[in-house]
Amino acid sequence: xxxxxxxxxxxxxxxxxxxxxxxxxxxxxxxxxxxxxxxxxxxxxxxxxxxxxxxxxxxxxxxxxxxxxxxxxxxxxxxxxxxxxxxxxxxxxxxxxxxxxxxxxxxxxxxxxxxxxxxxxxxxxxxxxxxxxxxxxxxxxxxxxxxxxxxxxxxxxxxxxxxxxxxxxxxxxxxxxxxxxxxxxxxxxxxxxxxxxxxxxxxxxxxxxxxxxxxxxxxxxxxxxxxxxxxxxxxxxxxxxxxxxxxxxxxxxxxxxxxxxxxxxxxxxxxxxxxxxxxxxxxxxxxxxxxxxxxxxxxxxxxxxxxxxxxxxxxxxxxxxxxxxxxxxxxxxxxxxxxxxxxxxxxxxxxxxxxxxxxxxxxxxxxxxxxxxxxxxxxxxxxxxxxxxxxxxxxxx
Numbered sequence: 053x054x055x056x057x058x059x060x061x062x063x064x065x066x067x068x069x070x071x072x073x074x075x076x077x078x079x080x081x082x083x084x085x086x087x088x089x090x091x092x093x094x095x096x097x098x099x100x101x102x103x104x105x106x107x108x109x110x111x112x113x114x115x116x117x118x119x120x121x122x123x124x125x126x127x128x129x130x131x132x133x134x135x136x137x138x139x140x141x142x143x144x145x146x147x148x149x150x151x152x153x154x155x156x157x158x159x160x161x162x163x164x165x166x167x168x169x170x171x172x173x174x175x176x177x178x179x180x181x182x183x184x185x186x187x188x189x190x191x192x193x194x195x196x197x198x199x200x201x202x203x204x205x206x207x208x209x210x211x212x213x214x215x216x217x218x219x220x221x222x223x224x225x226x227x228x229x230x231x232x233x234x235x236x237x238x239x240x241x242x243x244x245x246x247x248x249x250x251x252x253x254x255x256x257x258x259x260x261x262x263x264x265x266x267x268x269x270x271x272x273x274x275x276x277x278x279x280x281x282x283x284x285x286x287x288x289x290x291x292x293x294x295x296x297x298x299x300x301x302x303x304x305x306x307x308x309x310x311x312x313x314x315x316x317x318x319x320x321x322x323x324x325x326x327x328x329x330x331x332x333x334x335x336x337x338x339x340x341x342x343x344x345x346x347x348x349x350x351x352x353x354x355x356x357x358x359x360x361x362x363x364x365x366x367x368x369x370x371x372x373x374x375x376x377x378x379x380x381x382x383x384x385x386x387x388x389x390x391x392x393x394x395x396x397x398x399x400x401x402x403x404x405x406x407x408x409x410x411x412x413x414x415x416x417x418x419x420x421x422x423x424x425x426x427x428x429x430x431x432x433x434x435x436x437x438x439x440x441x442x443x444x445x446x447x448x449x
Contacts, residue, residue, distance in 0.1 A: 072238040074291045079149040081125040084111045109391050116148045123149045143239035147232045160224035163404050166370050168268045175326050181207035202315045222272050223300035230276015266333050279305050337371045349413035356449035358407040359384040385449050
């Protein structure tokens with residue numbers, strides 16, 4: 053990590069962050085690999101530029117954590133090939149800390165997102181809406197640009213009437229993640245030798261209709277980014293005003309478009325594409341669960357009163373009342389917390405966080421001791437073992 057460390061020390065500074073977003077400043081952050089954590093700008097550093105720590109379970113993925121009660125941005129350097137990517141992700145996650153410290157409260161209800169329907173009409177309108185958003189961004193003709201903005205807003209408002217809760221969820225994701233993607237893009241563009249490629253990455257994610265309807269949450273990152281980029285054309289002070297507002301990014305954008313007029317929208321016949329997207333989304337989910345259930349190892353089933361207390365919303369697939377967590381899971385069982393860093397399937401009732409059963413596959417057999425089992429890299433779980441065979445174990449907690 054030495055090369056990355058040297059470049060971060062010379063590149064990631066508050067004066068540079070302020071170029072991406074008004075009043076954005078350097079927050080506590082860390083980069084890590086398989087063994088080491090390098091911590092910067094944190095009270096634990098005691099005045100040092102950075103300190104090295106042994107990697108613990110707390111440092112997983114690219115996100116924000118409370119490290120010793122201090123909000124801290126973290127990035128896993130093993131996930132990326134270049135300094136430019138790592139730097140832009142550090143800026144992204146640092147912005148989330150900045151949002152938190154600035155009193156941001158417009159966070160989405162993730163439960164709504166997990167129940168997001170695969171609906172023909174919603175997908176039909178959403179495809180066109182995202183195309184109009186992009187066309188508004190690239191248009192250099194003011195009249196044409198305004199027309200595309202009018203169509204984008206009209207389509208979003210139409211979907212809001214039809215699917216208020218789910219479009220509200222999209223708006224909330226855009227509100228939090230759109231600005232974070234915006235500063236990520238600004239940072240990538242700042243240090244990249246090929247600025248055209250910097251924006252192309254986000255364009256592809258915005259317009260890929262299949263991907264944007266398989267993972268609704270991540271697709272809103274890109275639409276939020278392009279709304280931010282359009283706001284750059286409207287106002288020089290929008291960032292300060294937006295941070296001080298209490299409305300969604302979309303509502304803020306609409307409110308700042310004084311020339312907006314609802315327009316008649318002719319919906320093209322895209323039913324074949326929509327049906328293909330629906331089929332792909334359902335097939336992709338089914339394949340993911342099938343692949344999980346065919347995993348090698350000893351299947352561990354834990355059932356009972358289990359509380360979900362931590363998860364990665366970017367890497368979850370839901371099918372009916374089951375959720376497949378690809379990366380990790382934090383659960384509470386009998387007032388004890390467990391961190392599981394692998395693929396885990398949960399079955400839940402009305403509340404996504406109230407888990408009735410979890411399933412995972414172990415590489416090593418668990419150790420049985422009286423009314424508890426000890427699982428490598430997870431810990432000791434108390435309960436009643438109701439099934440124990442060579443390839444499966446079921447414990448009720």
